[in-house]
Every structure is written in C-alpha cells, then in structure tokens.
Amino acid sequence: MKKNFSCLCGANIQLDYREEIDIDGKKEYLDEIFNGTFMSVICPSCGKKHKPELKITITWKSKNLKMEVLAELERGEYYRRKKHNLSFQTVIGFPEMADRLAVIKDNLEPVAIETLKSFLLTKAAENYPENDINAWYHCCGAEGIEFHLDGIKPGEIAVMKIPRELYEKTLDDYKKHPKKEIFSSLRAGSYLSVQNLLRPDAFK
Numbered sequence: 001m002k003k004n005f006s007c008l009c010g011a012n013i014q015l016d017y018r019e020e021i022d023i024d025g026k027k028e029y030l031d032e033i034f035n036g037t038f039m040s041v042i043c044p045s046c047g048k049k050h051k052p053e054l055k056i057t058i059t060w061k062s063k064n065l066k067m068e069v070l071a072e073l074e075r076g077e078y079y080r081r082k083k084h085n086l087s088f089q090t091v092i093g094f095p096e097m098a099d100r101l102a103v104i105k106d107n108l109e110p111v112a113i114e115t116l117k118s119f120l121l122t123k124a125a126e127n128y129p130e131n132d133i134n135a136w137y138h139c140c141g142a143e144g145i146e147f148h149l150d151g152i153k154p155g156e157i158a159v160m161k162i163p164r165e166l167y168e169k170t171l172d173d174y175k176k177h178p179k180k181e182i183f184s185s186l187r188a189g190s191y192l193s194v195q196n197l198l199r200p201d202a203f204k
C-alpha cells in the first residue's frame with residue numbers, strides 16, 4: 001500500500017507502507033529493520049529522512065512469532081485496551097521492534113532479556129536518578145550478552161555486558177517460577193517489555 005504525506009518543505013512523499021510482513025518470506029526485512037531503513041523514505045526535494053511509525057504485523061513462522069508493532073503514539077491507547085489477543089506479542093515503537101527481533105534471531109528468551117534490562121536500569125537509576133535511560137539488547141557472544149544504554153550522557157551510549165551465566169540463571173528461574181513478580185511485572189496483556197515497569201502512573 002502506498003501512503004502519501006507531505007514533507008515540511010511542502011513536497012509530496014510516497015511511502016511504501018508494508019502493513020504485514022513475513023520474515024521467512026523475505027529475510028531482507030530483517031536487515032532493513034536492523035539498519036534503520038525499514039519503511040523510511042527520503043524526501044526527493046529537500047533530502048530529509050522520514051520514518052513514520054505505523055502499525056504493522058510481523059509473522060516469523062520458523063520462530064513461532066506473530067507480532068503486532070504499535071506506534072509509540074499508541075502507547076496510551078494500548079494500556080486502555082480491555083481485551084488482549086494473546087496469540088500476538090506486542091511491541092511499541094520501531095526501536096523496540098528491532099530490539100525484540102534481534103533477541104529472537106539470536107534464539108534468546110525475551111522475558112529473560114527484559115529482566116536483565118530491568119537489573120541494568122535499576123542500577124543506572126540509582127546512579128543517575130534524574131535521567132531518562134533506556135536499555136537495548138545489542139548482541140550476544142561467548143563473553144556474555146551486550147546491552148547498550150542511552151540517556152546517561154547526551155549523545156553517548158554506555159556498553160554493558162552481562163555474563164551468559166546470569167542470563168541462564170534468570171531463564172531457569174523464569175521456567176521454574178513464571179508467575180514470580182519480577183517476571184509478571186514486565187507484562188501488560190500481550191505486551192512484554194521493561195517499559196511496563198517504567199510507565200507513568202497515567203498509563204496504569
């Protein structure tokens with residue numbers, strides 16, 4: 001579907017809006033999502049890059065994934081939802097979509113990753129109580145799981161590594177006690193995210 005909108009310079013821009021994508025059918029989508037070119041368009045007139053967030057659905061059958069991606073602007077509306085379709089995983093915003101797909105691609109369990117993020121953010125909040133800090137999954141290797149934190153210093157990313165054993169221990173704990181508060185507090189309906197711990201009272 002083509003979606004038209006106008007640039008600040010007045011030019012008309014046409015975006016290729018892919019409402020439903022199937023990762024198994026086209027692996028290039030993953031590259032586009034990871035390198036930030038997915039559903040982005042450059043104004044032919046002034047060169048400004050536009051990346052409007054629109055609601056999309058992602059299917060990745062070989063990973064048993066059906067995901068709905070909401071725009072950041074729909075966050076409030078999501079929390080007011082009365083019914084949840086639990087056959088879908090929900091993420092909010094394109095950065096979270098890219099983060100979650102990277103976790104799934106690396107065969108990690110999102111609950112354990114979001115729990116580790118909550119550990120990192122709790123620690124960061126103790127040191128920088130005034131800052132609005134976000135943690136993002138980056139990659140995993142032999143030395144551990146790497147996260148990138150933004151918001152500590154303007155324009156800088158803090159790289160944090162968590163040992164693989166802590167990930168395994170967290171995952172094991174989750175499998176034994178899935179209803180434990182540290183795990184259940186990460187969920188709101190079909191939306192699993194450390195953002196659920198950070199949401200303002202207005203969204204509760």
Ligand SMILES: [Zn+2]
Pocket residue numbers: 007008009010011043044045046047048
């Ligand atoms: Zn323009």
